[in-house]
Amino acid sequence: MWMAINYACWGISVLLALWMLYDWFKIDTTYSEDVLTSSREGELEAVSEKHRI
Amino acid sequence: MSRYIPPEQSKAGQIFDIAVVVVAIFVALWLPLKLGLAGAAKSIDPLDAKTWDALGQNATMASIWEKLGYTPETAHDIIQNRFHYIIDWPTLIIMAIVLVAYFVFLFRASDREYREVINEKFDDK
Amino acid sequence: MTAAVETGLTATIHGDRVSLLRVLGPAHVWALGVGIVLVGEFTGWNFAADKGGALAALIVCWIVGLLYTSVAMIDSEVTSTVAAAGGQYAQAKHIVGPLMAFNVALFLVFAYTMLEVSDAILLGDTIVAKAGVEGLTHNSFIAATIVVLAWLNYRGVLMTLNVNFVITAIAYVSIVILFFSVSPWTQGAVLKLNELVTPGNALPYGWIGVIAAFQFGIWYYLGIEGTTQAAEEVRSPARSLPYGTMAGMITLLIAAAMTWYVCASLMPWEYLGITYYPLWDAGKLTGSPLLENLLFIATLLAALASANGCINDAARAWFSLGRDRYLPSWFSAVHPKYRTPYRSILFLLPIALAFAFIADLNQAITFSILSGVLQYTFMSINIMMFRKKWPLGSIRRGYTHPFHPLPAIVLFCLCMVTFFAIFLGFGSQLIAMTVFYFLISLWFHFYRYKFVRRGDQFSMPWPKPQGY
Incomplete structure (x- = not known):
């Protein structure tokens, strides 16, 4: 039984790794680099937390 | 600026x-x-007499070792495997110097960069 | 104006921006902090007994508990004010300076990645020990742990931390169940503390052993400061972060005390110091198959929760480095659908896998501890500078910690003791690591920093710091 679990673990790892690679490729080719890297630090902070004393 | x-x-x-x-x-x-x-520096101090008593284990300890599947012979290498704490002064001094030098460099270089950041952020409006 | 600045503007104009999602509450912060740390009760803390005896493990449990209470208080104050992904990295950037921030981020990534590696190895070894099948190695379990958790993290932070909450809670409850099922109020029935910890063997190496034990005493709590990594994804950071972190710290102090009491009352210290599964062994020694199996499963869940939180935290720190261009900005991409720093998660995955296959548990733990202690040293100095540059009242703080500067001083002193403890076991390792940080700092300061925009790094809406 343990050997079966062992192989199942390898299988799941490979499957999920391939899925992530596929999704990565899909996202990187669908969206432009500017959109993907458009997150800025403190941007939400300025909106959601009013900084008054 | x-x-x-x-x-x-x-x-x-x-x-x-x-x-x-x-x-x-x-x-x-x-x-x-x-x-x-x-x-770390750990080494076995071998004992000739391999009994629970010689290994410094009382009756309760011995019963637990046995429950875990050990005999005095197999437990010997675990129990007698001891640390030997020796303060090696040259290494300690080198370590201290490296650590202090590292932190001093970190804070001084950071401060230089930080002043630039503050100048640009607050004077550039 | 350069192309980069222009594109930044265009993106704003079109409103086409992707950022991390603000979806987490205090329970998630608790799950992230305690989830990472709790595995320390299932393995790791007991090596402190190896270093100095059972009593030394208890003494460091309390003293290091004090160290981490200081860490939690200081961290809560700074991070409830500097609420950005990257946690201590963003703090360092706003308070000390860019080079410090770069180093802090590396401390974080190292500490968490190596902790993740330790968790995966522990999980693999536990399963192999349980199975007892010849020819079964831990590799497939390590791979599955790291890849499945990376996938979970890739798919979204809310689900990741919901899962963490559930498995951490189960692991925690199992410690409580173990504690109450061995009748902790009567000694002699199951627990035999006074026969196992005697005046003759309580401190086998004397006080130097207690100091040496600090190194692994850290493992009772290492990672609780990771709660700050969630700052950008928490709905109300100023409230949730201090609350979740403090609640986590209290939970851990209770768990650590219970764990020590049960384990030290069930095993001789020589065995306790070398086993990889102190709680699972404690379950076995009670003679109840139910408890044994419960603790086996809890060990696996604790390791999973910890690795899960570590992937989350290491990826956030790496992501922030990319966002400020400390590293190529390619890493700062956010997944448009799942809203996670997906490239950072993917990048760190093979690194974790590689180390999980080549390093052993003890070494991975030591790497993690080293980076942790370097970071706590920074934190003690950081809070002093924070209070000096922005005194109380000059900016709005989500939480103000009491007794300043006492916690900072306590933290600093305990860090020095821990450095000495590491020297007793891993002195050359510490020197090698520091030399590495030194060299990479030179690389950053003299070369890489030229790609960084200066003023943009300071993103908090604060007044100018005093003294500049």
Whole structure:
């Protein structure tokens, strides 16, 4: 039984790794680099937390 | 003060920088393993008489060892495997110097960069 | 104006921006902090007994508990004010300076990645020990742990931390169940503390052993400061972060005390010091198959929760480095659908896998501890500078910690003791690591920093710091 679990673990790892690679490729080719890297630090902070004393 | 415009980095440059960091990480973590630097000074002080009594185990301890599947012979190497704490002064001094030098450099260089950041952020409006 | 600045503007104009999602509450912060740390009760803390005896393990449990209470208080104050992904990295950037921030981020990534590696190895070894099948190695379990958790993290932070909450809670409850099922109020029935910890063997190495034990005493709590990494994804950071972190710290202090009491009352210290599964062994020694199996499963869940939180935290720190261009900005991409720093998660995955296959548990733990202690040293100095540059009242703080500067001083002193403890076991390792940080700092300061925009790094809406 343990050997079966062992192989199942390898299988799941490979499957999920391939899925992530596929999704990565899909996202990187669908969206432009500017959109993907458009997150800025403190941007939400300025909106959601009013900084008054 | 004028605004600092950083140069645009080429794709190849970006990949090269990633490679530098990855190699550095591997060297820092893997090299000490390879050189056998990791690991504390532990060694076995052998005993001739291999009984629970000689190993300093009372009846309760002995019963637990046995429950865990050990005999005095097999437990000997575990119980007598001891640390030998010796303060190696040269290494300690080198360590202290390296640590202090590192932190001093960190804070001084950071401060220089920080002043630039503050100047640009607050005077450039 | 350069192309980069222009594109930044265009993106704003079109409103086409992707950022991390603000979806987490205090329970998630608790799950992230305690989830990472709790595995320390299932393995790791007991090596402190190896270093100095059972009593030394208890003494460091309390003293290091004090160290971490200081860490939690200081961290809560700074991070409830500097609420950005990257946690201590963003703090360092706003308070000390860019080079410090770069180093802090590396401390974080190292500490968490190596902790993740330790968790995966522990999980693999536990399963192999349980199975007892010849020819079964831990590799497939390590791979599955790291890849499945990376996938979970890739798919979204809310689900990741919901899962963490559930498995951490189960692991925690199992410690409580173990504690109450061995009748802790009567000694002699199951627990035999006074026969196992005697005046003759309580401190086998004397006080130097207690100091040496600090190194692994850290493992009772290492990672609780990771709660700050969630700052950008928490709905109300100023409230949730201090609350979740403090609640986590209290939970851990209770768990650590219970764990020590049960384990030290069930095993001789020589065995306790070398076993990889102190709680699972404690379950076995009670003679109840139910408890044994419960603790086996709890060990696996604790390791999973910890690795899960570590992937989350390491990826956030790496992501922030990319966002400020400390590293190529390619890493700062956010997944448009799942809203996670997906490239950072993917990048760190093979690194974790590689180390999980080549390093052993003890070494991975030591790497993690080293980076942790370097970071705590920074934190003690950081809070002093924070209070000096922005005194109380000059900016709005989500939480103000009491007794300043006492916690900072306590933290600093305990860090020095821990450095000495590491020297007793892993002195050359510490020197090698520091030399690495030194060299990479030179690389950053003299070369890489030229790609960084200066003023943009300071993103908090604060007044100018005093003294500048």
